[in-house]
Amino acid sequence: MSSSRDNALAKAKPNVTSRGVDRSGFLGGALATIAVLFFLLPLIGLAARAPWDEPGRFFAAPIVEALLLSLGCATAAAFLAALFGLPLAMWLAARDTFSRRLVRVLVTLPLVMPPVVVGVALLAAYGRNGLVGGPAADALGIVLPYSIAGVVIAEAYVAMPFFVLAAEAGLRGFDGRYSDVAATLGASRWWRYRSVVLPMLLPTFAAALVVAWARALGEFGATVTFAGNLAGSTRTMPLAIFVALESDLPAAVALSLVLVGVSATILFCLRDRWLPRGRSR
Numbered sequence: 001m002s003s004s005r006d007n008a009l010a011k012a013k014p015n016v017t018s019r020g021v022d023r024s025g026f027l028g029g030a031l032a033t034i035a036v037l038f039f040l041l042p043l044i045g046l047a048a049r050a051p052w053d054e055p056g057r058f059f060a061a062p063i064v065e066a067l068l069l070s071l072g073c074a075t076a077a078a079f080l081a082a083l084f085g086l087p088l089a090m091w092l093a094a095r096d097t098f099s100r101r102l103v104r105v106l107v108t109l110p111l112v113m114p115p116v117v118v119g120v121a122l123l124a125a126y127g128r129n130g131l132v133g134g135p136a137a138d139a140l141g142i143v144l145p146y147s148i149a150g151v152v153i154a155e156a157y158v159a160m161p162f163f164v165l166a167a168e169a170g171l172r173g174f175d176g177r178y179s180d181v182a183a184t185l186g187a188s189r190w191w192r193y194r195s196v197v198l199p200m201l202l203p204t205f206a207a208a209l210v211v212a213w214a215r216a217l218g219e220f221g222a223t224v225t226f227a228g229n230l231a232g233s234t235r236t237m238p239l240a241i242f243v244a245l246e247s248d249l250p251a252a253v254a255l256s257l258v259l260v261g262v263s264a265t266i267l268f269c270l271r272d273r274w275l276p277r278g279r280s281r
Contacts, residue, residue: 043260050257051250058254065232066240067258070217073148073236077155078163078213085163085212086205092164093171104168110161119225122154126226150227151234155216163212170204210267217263 051057088107092100110118126133126144136142144150174197220238227234229243237259244252 046253046257046260049249049253051254054250057251058258060251060254062231062240063255063258066235066237066255067262069148069151069235070237070259071262073151073155074159074213074217076152077159077216078209080152080156081160081163081212081216082205082209085160085208086167089164089167089171093168107161107164110158115158115219115221116225118158118222119154122157122222122226126150126153145226146228146230146234148227148234151223151236154222154226155219158219158222159212159216162215163208166208166211167205170201170208174201214263214267217259 057063088103092104092107094100113121123130123145125131126136128134128137128143128145133142133144144153218238219236220242223234223236224239224242229235229239235243237255241252241255241259244255
């Protein structure tokens, strides 16, 4: 009798699957459509205002120069975010203590700080007369503001929180039983990390790296405040777009479309690294 009742309850229980969630009804579909249009319409607006009759604008020297600078600085900033952010994420994920909570707040702070405030703070710390920048300039001749290194530092500061938080979430969600099984088979701690833990978490780390790179590529406020807007030196694509808006709207639209196209292409090519895995249907 109880078996029949359990079978009936199992049949009555809703089947919560990705396909079931997808059937959200007319209202849900309408709201989702509005959300898609919210993201899509600005891109359509850019395409509609683009100077398609002047294709040379898309390949002008200032655009190529700013694009190469942006790609190089964003890549360097993402590398720094991974180099220093991964050990920090591992430390934060190890256990939950008061000191780690304070550090997590410190790491998260750049996400909510206005970018201009980030730039001012970087100047106060690493500027020519800053807390660290002053002694470094006097002793070693190292001056970060208004240089390519300053661009990388500003972008790394705003991008690293994305890497640290995503990597920490992946580390916290890792099932340690896989490593425990390897330990029972005699595997050393280093071997377990290299052959078990790292391969399983590599997609998460790759996703964190892509997000950090994308954030660095689009940085504006901290860069212009800390590194300036010097043509051919620190003028990245977002800064070039801002300058073009004041005098040449078609050029600004062309710059914007080039940056959107490059970003979308790279994200699409790396989609297997940052998109959640699941059933395709």
